[in-house]
Amino acid sequence: MTKAYPGGRGIFDLSIEIPAGEVFGLLGPNGAGKSTTIRHLMGFLRPDRGGARIHDLDCWAQAFKVQELVGYVPGEIGFPDEMTASEFLALLSGLRGLGDSTRRRDLCDRFDLDPRPTLRKMSKGTKQKVALVAAFMHQPAVLVLDEPTSGLDPLMQRRFLELVEEERRRGTTVLMSSHAFAEVERVSDRVGIVREGRLVAVEDVVSLRRMEKKVMSVTTGREQDVATVAAAGFRVVGRRHLTVDVEVQGDYNAFVQTLARCDVRAIDVHPQSLEQIFMHFYGEEEAAVP
Amino acid sequence: MSATLFASGFKKNLRALSGYALGMVFYVWLFIWVFPSFAGSRGLNLLLRDLPQGLLRVLGYSVGVSNLSGFLGGEFYSLLYLLIMGVYAVFSASRLMAHLIDNRSMAYLLASPVSRGRVATTQAMVLVSGVLVIGGITTAGGLLGAHWFAPHASLPAGPFLALNLVGILLFAVVAAYSFLFSCIAPDERSALGLSAAVTLLMYGIHVVGDLSSRVQWLAHLSLFTAFNSQQLIHGQGPVLADSLGLAAGAIVLLAVAVALFQRRQLSL
Numbered sequence: 001m002t003k004a005y006p007g008g009r010g011i012f013d014l015s016i017e018i019p020a021g022e023v024f025g026l027l028g029p030n031g032a033g034k035s036t037t038i039r040h041l042m043g044f045l046r047p048d049r050g051g052a053r054i055h056d057l058d059c060w061a062q063a064f065k066v067q068e069l070v071g072y073v074p075g076e077i078g079f080p081d082e083m084t085a086s087e088f089l090a091l092l093s094g095l096r097g098l099g100d101s102t103r104r105r106d107l108c109d110r111f112d113l114d115p116r117p118t119l120r121k122m123s124k125g126t127k128q129k130v131a132l133v134a135a136f137m138h139q140p141a142v143l144v145l146d147e148p149t150s151g152l153d154p155l156m157q158r159r160f161l162e163l164v165e166e167e168r169r170r171g172t173t174v175l176m177s178s179h180a181f182a183e184v185e186r187v188s189d190r191v192g193i194v195r196e197g198r199l200v201a202v203e204d205v206v207s208l209r210r211m212e213k214k215v216m217s218v219t220t221g222r223e224q225d226v227a228t229v230a231a232a233g234f235r236v237v238g239r240r241h242l243t244v245d246v247e248v249q250g251d252y253n254a255f256v257q258t259l260a261r262c263d264v265r266a267i268d269v270h271p272q273s274l275e276q277i278f279m280h281f282y283g284e285e286e287a288a289v290p
Numbered sequence: 291m292s293a294t295l296f297a298s299g300f301k302k303n304l305r306a307l308s309g310y311a312l313g314m315v316f317y318v319w320l321f322i323w324v325f326p327s328f329a330g331s332r333g334l335n336l337l338l339r340d341l342p343q344g345l346l347r348v349l350g351y352s353v354g355v356s357n358l359s360g361f362l363g364g365e366f367y368s369l370l371y372l373l374i375m376g377v378y379a380v381f382s383a384s385r386l387m388a389h390l391i392d393n394r395s396m397a398y399l400l401a402s403p404v405s406r407g408r409v410a411t412t413q414a415m416v417l418v419s420g421v422l423v424i425g426g427i428t429t430a431g432g433l434l435g436a437h438w439f440a441p442h443a444s445l446p447a448g449p450f451l452a453l454n455l456v457g458i459l460l461f462a463v464v465a466a467y468s469f470l471f472s473c474i475a476p477d478e479r480s481a482l483g484l485s486a487a488v489t490l491l492m493y494g495i496h497v498v499g500d501l502s503s504r505v506q507w508l509a510h511l512s513l514f515t516a517f518n519s520q521q522l523i524h525g526q527g528p529v530l531a532d533s534l535g536l537a538a539g540a541i542v543l544l545a546v547a548v549a550l551f552q553r554r555q556l557s558l
Contacts, residue, residue, distance in 0.1 A: 042401060044556040064405040072401040074558065078394025082302060088398075094294035095402035134398070 001040055001050040011036050011197040013050075018175060023168050025184030025205075026177040028194035034177040035075045037194070038146045041175070042072055054142055068096075071135035075146035075177070077127055085115035085122070085130045089137065096138050107133040110159055124151040132160060136167075143167060145176040149183055161187050182271060185209065213249040215270040220244075221263035232258040291412045292404050299416035303382065310378045311424045314371070315431035321366045322435040325358050325443060344501045358436060358443035359450070363523035367453060372493065372514070375424065375461040380485040382420055383468030386413040387551070388481035397558035410473060410548040417465050418540070425458035449525040456529060459536035460517045464489055466543035473551040 004010040011033040018024045028034050039045045040052050043063025052059040057066050079088060089104055098104075108115055111129040119127065128151040135143060143164075149157045164174060164187045178184045184191060185205050192202045203211075218229055219242055226244045230236050234255065238245035242265075248255045259267075328334060338346065387410070390396040399409050429451065436445040468485035475481035492512040499509025509515045516536060521527040 039557065042397075042558075044397070044400065044558050046555060063400070064403050064408075067401055068403040070401070072397075074394065074397045074401075076394055078397065078558075080302070080390070080395045081393070087298075091294065091298045092398060092402060094298075095292065095399075095404055 001037070001047040001052060003036060003040065003045060003047045009033075009197065011040075011194075014194070014197065014199050015050075016192055016199060016202070018173060020173050021168070021171045022190065023164065023174040023176065023188045025188035025191040026175060026194060027179065027181060027184060027191055028177075029179055032194040033197040034194055035146055036197075038075070038144055038175070038177060041066075041144055042070070043067075069141045071138065071140035071143045073131045073135045073145045073148045075150075077131050079119040079127065079130070081120045082118065084118050085113070088119060088130065089115060089134060092134050093137065098138055103139060104133060104137040107136055110163070111156060125153060125156070128152055129156065132163075136163065139170075141172060143172055143174045143176070145174065147177055147179070149178070157183070181208075181212075210250045213247050213272055215245050215272075216248050216255065217243055217245045217266075217268040217270065218259065218262075218264060219266040219268075221265050225262035225264075228262055229258055234258075291415055292408050295399070295404065295409065295412045296415055299386065299413060300419065303386075303416055303420055306378075306382065307420050307423055310374055310420075311427040314374055314424060314428040315435075317370050317374075318362070318366055318428060318432045319435040319439065321362060322358065322432070322439045322443075325361050325440055328361060329357070329443070344503075358440055358445045359523045360520070362432065362445070362450075363453065363519040367457065367519035367523070371428070371457060371519075372517075375421070375457065376464060376489050376493075378424060379417075379421060379461050379465035380468050380482065380489060382417050383465055383472045383485060384478050384482040386417050387469065387472035388475050388478040391556065391558070392478040394558050396556065400556070400558070406552045407548055410551040411544075414466075414469055414544045414548065417469055418462055418544075421458055421461045421465050425454055425461070429454040446525070449523050452525070452529045453519060453522040456517055456522055456527075456532050456536070457519075459533050459540065460513060462540040463513060463536050463543065466540040466547070470543050470547035470550070473547045474554065 001014050002010070002012050004012070009031070014033070014037060016024070016026075026034050026037065036045065040047055041054065041059050043059050043066060046060045054066050055069055057069075059066050083091070090101075093101065093104065107113075111132060113126065113129045113133060115130070115133075119130065122130070128149075132148060135145065135148075149160055152160060161183075164176070167174060168187065174187075176184060176188070181191070185208070188205050190202060190204045191208055193200050215237060217238075220226055220229070221242070223242070226239070226242060229244050229246060230239070232246075232254065234246035234248060234251075236244060236246055246255075387396075390399070400406060404412075432450060432454070433445070433447060436443065464485075467488060468481075471484040471488075472481040475484060493514055495508050496512040496514035499506055499512065499515065516532045518527055522529065
């Protein structure tokens, strides 16, 4: 698809195919075009060129048929002001013709959500939970989730990821956008990286993990162990008294074997930020963002 | 149309709706209640006779205030009725579409398996049914009020019903173009501003056109000219033609609104 907006923004020749049953993570910094892509899938926008299809239905022309298959979490959530969450979820169930509310109640329990207050009075995190229940309650074949964990606390983020994992086992196809690699890597099969409206890479998560460099801070009990770790062939990025920071990329065996010869008191792992992973795709000079 | 969405929208609209309807009934009763003291005032009728005809038309007193029909037509239906119905039509129209697009909750309606056409048609029905409910309650309130508070004054039911029918259809048109703006405006404020501006402009043209015969042609540009309350309440005026014209206008405007909304690009 291509959709150009004034000022050079938009998405350009963006092409992805997600096989049924796959969990696909769409990664990119803010403003990269993730939400624009997703709005096309939901039939809110019509592309200038190209098109999007879900289960062989055109996302613009047959939008309401597509919606029967899809559960959606918007990137920026807006609710009707005066409704309570239960009224709102009941309305959506009614529009879908869902008779049974068991699944809805289960999901509310899972996310510790009390649906009785009015939506307007709910915190951002609570609203996000309502959005998740609304997306999952009809057990759709396809989930389109735009930044689904934003506003959730770590415990709820974990519950959400467990839910996605269950859906994957059930055979649900999932497209999930995020600006944090750590969030999608645990559940995604493949990850696509979008930047300035273009899909710059599609990688499976295993190889992406292999490419990911982690900085390990190793604190040892003896001066000589610091020297041992430093001499083992890893790039040393920092050194303070009994602690040494080394970069490990894929060669975890060598790293563990080196540590086995040392008196290790503590290990800290610093995963790379998305920007650092992006460097691999964008080139150093382009990605030199602080 | 989606019955579920209509029920939800109507229920949400109900509180505002009952406010408007109760306000209308309160005022119409108030006018009926004070009528006997006006009707007995010979001084007022003499004063009205001395004023220029153009001014009397604007004030809605072209036939004096000797009967309840003339008094209601001149007082209530030439200003307050228009004001209350106009405010309802303009505000509700912008709330039913532009507000939902503005606060992004439209995303949820469109993410359900109900087509855009059905969503917009349903919202339009919620709007128009509101005009109907307020207009209907006002009609019933007027007839009952006359019966209770001024049993000796004359308020023939036929012309009063015709007046209210044309009033309801007039505001169905106001609601329809406001709904059209609500479907296409970039945000709620511009939808509201545009609808209010067009309505005030039409009312202004109607008033100016009535003032003098030299600018009477202006009145033909205004929708409000179809609602000559003084004539209608005295059983005059082309009720059938006006009604059919207004109904057709409302339907066409709503159909255009729905069609434009179906094609609209939405960054929800």
